[in-house]
Amino acid sequence: MKKINVGILFGGKSAEHEVSIQSARNIFKALDKNKYQSLLIGIDKNGRWLFYDQASFLLHSEQVSLRKFSKAVKEIALVPQSQGKILNVSGLASKKSIDVVFPILHGPFGEDGTIQGLLKLANVPFVGAGVLSSAVGMDKDIMKRLWREAGLPICKFLVFKNKESINYKQVVKNLGLPFFVKPANLGSSVGISKVSNQSQFTKAVKIAWQYDNKIIIEENITGREIECAILGNEDLKASVPGEVKPSHDFYSYEAKYIDEHGATLIIPAKLSKNVIKKIQDLSVKAFKVLDTEGLGRVDLFLKNNGEIVLNEINTMPGFTVISMYARLWQASGLSYDKLIDNLIQLAISRFKKEQKLKTTYL
Template sequence: MKKSVAIVFGGQSSEHEVSLQSARNVINAIDRNNYDITLIGVDKQGHWLRFDEHDYLQNPTDPAHIKLSDSGRLLSLMPGASGPQFVEVQTGREVPRIDVVFPLIHGSFGEDGCLQGMLRLLDIAFVGPDVLGSAACMDKDVTKRLLRDAGISVAPFVVLHRGEAVDFVSISAQLGLPLFVKPACQGSSVGVSKVTDEAGYAAALKLAFDYDNKVLIEQGIVGREVECAVLGNHQPQVSVCGEVVANDDFYAYDTKYLNDGQARIAIPAQMPEDLSEAVREVALQAYRVLGCAGLSRVDFFVTEAREIIINEVNTIPGFTSISMYPKLWQASGLSYPELIDRLITLALERAEETRALKTEVVL
């Protein structure tokens, strides 16, 4: 029997448009012989809308102008329901019960544990890490502290909360130049700046605080940008390593999603075999330390001295046509449709394990 999969995309974060691109690729690749799909788009105001597949996006092939269609039908959620978990508000029509959600909302309210917590309340299986793993990986400050405590190398950093300040002379003396200033809880390089002077530092802090109430100031690391894709629950597997060679100062949002020619991706990364294996092992360690499940992409800096330094861990990595996560698995022998099938299977397995746990004390 076919499983019912809801693909949830859009959202209220700065990565809304990236999410729409990811969703389009997953929708086009999912095996219709095994899955019936329900399309749920979340607009920038936070409304949950049901869409028909023939009309859910405007400008679907233009990353700069892609957006949700106007045809969405407002949904209401029904926590605790034994039947359908969603109903269309205007028509009263029930959405057929959903077996598993494939969340593709990058960033806030989708990748940070909020959506995962809601799905737990609805008792719906979902692709990707649970609440804690999602939240821990979304907050770069928390990520770095957990990894550092586990003995995994991260770039030296300082955290500022809104209202706090540290002057440029002090911070540059502590961390050196260049610095990178970034919001603690954003992805896709949104709000990230490379800083080499005092004027740039002030502008970078202002930009980062536009996106978050907590900001990271990181030491600039000179090294290769290497990424690994991890897949699995209790026995996760790691893909081959890939390398991003950006023609810009760093791998910025425009480079990732708008200017296809601004970065070169090498898969597999051209590294000695022992170094590649060491990177993959650190990816696996980080995945476990941070409580990940289902999938994550682990991003590294690898220096000339063969230091392996984790930059960040993404629990809902991009699934666009140029995204690293699916490309890494394709290079590792897993096709795009096979990857989607594996992710859904992992989500269902984890949900069954969770449901089997006792919720009552037997005296």
């Protein structure tokens, strides 16, 4: 049987660059070598695409501090309409073309539809949400408005654009205290502040404007943070939910990536059958409303009165073996290796379906 060439696209211009490298290593190791062959493409922090040989990629794989790019071989580019040909900037990089891409990239330039658009132009199947859903899932304002339009529960929020002045008293009147100030398009809690007074507000707004021309201010939801993994294109499966218990004031960048004891993941979350079902149903709906395909991690709040509120979707969540998404599937009876295999097959079948569509009128 001819092996399927999987292009693993990792790194990227993102706060989660290092997480992505670790995810890529785990995916690389999990791929069934009888069925798949990996082509490793690293994107450095400047956005350059670099072609890796497997040996240099696996170097230092266990040492956290060395999880950065080792020797790259050559700079490459992906050719439009080429069915996955990769070009060395001074010639063809590989005799092999890519049959399917696993873009294990997070945040802007990875999870926001930009890479997905490039892969579409290259006419190559890829894992995960398409252009529209990736972009919408990245924008907390558009995402929440679509959920609201579908009648799904979300928090109260206000949106501001292009450094317009924001009246603190007006925000407090609308949302109460404390509240959250966030750049609309980002992830990893970068640029997010919890605000309890006017001076924190001034600082928070200044920080958020540094990262985006649109900011969202949300009422504070008090409750447990629950996450549910979704898998599938049309026929969707929801995992058992998990819980994140941050030891910080909220699940900040520090709690996620810097402080080793920043948060505890409880998998599966301790919840009644009835609540689990509600969370799974809501997560599937939230995924569908945004036209997401392949995979997504839906994050929600469970309030003390039992109400469930959607927080966000992550269309390309972290994929290290200790990441929530993969662990939720493990706890639901799907191993890491099988999960990766499923995701690649879902990408290929979506692509085949799209290829059947007419592209011309006559």
